[in-house]
Amino acid sequence: MAGAHSVHTVRWANGLASDGHEVHLISAHRLTGALDGGVAFHSLPIGAPWGYLAAAGSLRNLLRCIQPDILNAHYATGYGLLARLSRFQPLLLSMWGSDVYDFPEKSTFHRRLLASNLRQASALGSTSRCMARRAAETWPHPHIFVTPFGVDERVFLPSSRSAESGCLVIGTVKALKHKYGIDTLIEAFALALQQLKPRALRLEIAGSGPEEKSLKALAVRLGVAEMVLFHGPVEHERVPALLDRLNIFVALSRLDSESFGVAILEASAAGKAVVVSDADGPAEVTLNGSTGYVVPRNDPVAAADAIVRLARSPDLRERMGAADRQHVLTHYTWSRSLALMCEAYRETIRIHRRATATGESA
Known part of the structure; x- marks a missing residue:
């Protein structure tokens, strides 16, 4: 029921x-x-x-x-x-x-x-x-x-995607609500962009919700609107294709009521290194320093540092992505x-x- x-x-x-x-x-x-x-x-x-x-x-x-x-x-x-x-x-x-x-x-x-x-x-x-x-x-x-x-590891699969023309894609799949810290992600992206210049970086956000207008305004205010793509609402069947576009998956939920990390595990099964907040659920499904990085919630500086670390090291992304998928295969199929x-x-x-x-x- x-x-x-x-x-x-x-x-x-x-x-x-x-x-x-x-x-x-x-x-x-x-x-x-x-x-x-x-x-x-x-x-x-x-x-x-x-x-x-x-x-x-x-x-x-x-x-x-x-x-x-x-x-x-x-x-x-x-x-x-x-x-x-x-x-x-x-x-x-x-x-x-x-x-x-x-x-x-x-x-x-x-x-x-x-x-x-x-x-x-x-x-x-x-x-x-x-x-x-x-x-x-x-x-x-x-x-x-x-x-x-759990997630279906036969649907969420690693890809051989590498950075296109030096452009790294950061992304998330979440409802655009205060609870999920999308504003923190945009702020972290803007900070990471400053550190990685002239390296190209793009942020893709899939989902809809009541904060869409304010989040787009935040991207404009921070001067990163041209590098942020809002996909809007997506059916679950489209999520594997969206994850395939990403190099790094980020989920910065700010409330412990995010008590499990399905979207994080889907990205993990797809072999993506992840950056997540220390909210209860995301932190439980992520092995800090092994499958990704766990950072303090509401802390765009810490999130940006983790993104920059991954952006600068293809080997680190590949190693964490492989560990991520193995973690799913062992515990979360x-x-x-x-x-x-x-x-x-x-x-x-x-x-x-x-x-x-x-x-x-x-």
């Missing part, structure tokens, strides 16, 4: 179906992606956000018809609340980021609501170790599984993520059965 408008939801559902499991996707959001034939889609009669409360009865009826072995609710607040109201067990509650980092900071009520959702679950799923630790600050659940959102999620399902079912047999709460 998750937001059907998310590409991540569709990937989980399709991936599990391709592994031979019977998958039902239940959502209070409109489906926007393409589901495999092995996935049955069920749209709740009341959409989000009101559906998180009002659709509980409909969900209970639906679950009685489906009779699933397990319910996996994605996002610990909205869908976590709906799952709790359904009273279905066994329940694996998968946390995504802002639901654990930002939501409980709004008020005591929000923290208590999240704690109730976490406590009701048979087990928790977290895409990262750092988010698992943060969740424990709200409710120290005894059963939590790390289920990273899509097949490994599916295996970890399925193991979390099996363990959650066992936890529920043990709790039922002993008369304990799940």
